[in-house]
Amino acid sequence: MAVQALIVPAYTVRRLWPVDRDAVLDYFLRLDPDTRASRFMGNVSEAGVRAYAAQAVNSEGVMYGAFMEGALRGLGELRPMGPCPSRYTLSPRAEAAFAVERAFRRRGIGAALFARIARSARHHGVIDLHVRCLSGNGPMLRLAAKHGAALQHEGTETDGALHLARPTPFSLWYEGIAEAFDFTLAVSFPNRDRASA
Template identity: 30%
Template sequence: MHTISTQADEPLVSPGHSPVMIRVLTSADRERLLGHFLALENDDRLLRFGQAAPDHVIENYVRSLNFTRDTVFGVFDHQLQLVGVGHLAYLPADGNGRTAEFGVSVLESARGQGIGSKLFERAAIRSRNTHVTTLYMHCLSRNATMMHIAKKSGMKIEYAYGEADAYLSLEPADQSSIITEMLAEQAAAFDYALKRQARQATKLMESILPHAVAV
């Protein structure tokens, strides 16, 4: 299933929320990705994939992800649950132009924090730095949130039969875009390491405390 549709949360960051840290995922994250997509409600799956997506379809989709060919982004909460996912799929080159298609999903519990918008921005930077000239999204036209993100980003939108295609022309990579992506990935890796250490410390305390109380 190479065609990607979109579903996301509100694009604006609410006051008081922590910065959204976005890490590039690898094949080692495949099981967490599966858990993320299976946690989506039926309507969210429809918005994400553009069609009904029962569990076996999602399982096939996750197994088929090629982390070498495409780029998959993830946002983790403090319990290391994958609450936001962005998939940047590179389409076959057309002459001198190169197009990438972007799809995004955010768990209901994590919406309203700007995760969908930040994943889109991160994907745009990666697209520029990998010589993509057009960033493309396909979604149902009733997907108001993605339509808002597309309009806010200045994408050209075409509507037909209840669906929408959005296109964004990208500037070539420059020193600023390269440094921005490098710093973002370093910050996300550091943030993930801190969350993992905190999670491990919590589990250790939970295993010790019952014994301490018993003594």
């Protein structure tokens, strides 16, 4: 009987915390112009990227990163589309944004980030998750459609809407354990991105 090899992803996806601020800045500054424009829905200057990255980790919502050999190579954000009822609950509608460095695409990072963001959204009280992108962003459109998002084209932009199921007690417990583990990784290996990039 042949033994099948266990396939382990070459990256780790975890929540980002304030200790990751430098890794987030370095990541955004490394993005090529096309990827940066796709992520921000238009051209953004280096000063604009620096300003965004400086506040991103502390803004309402959550961020997740995909790390390869200690370097942040993909990033997903979940941001509320309205006032948040509490510190732990987002508004019922939220928006997700993703980007993966060009050299690290086609490895499942985008799909892993999307799945992690959708799971987090569900456990933060989000019912309708939206993904906006430029209409020419084929990879993002395919990823949204693969996860069941209904796509609506609006000129040069496309909105993907995904209705999320309510969390269960077990899924809430699991999410709490996952976030505690993510925090432990973040504080155990601070600023590895600068050393590894």
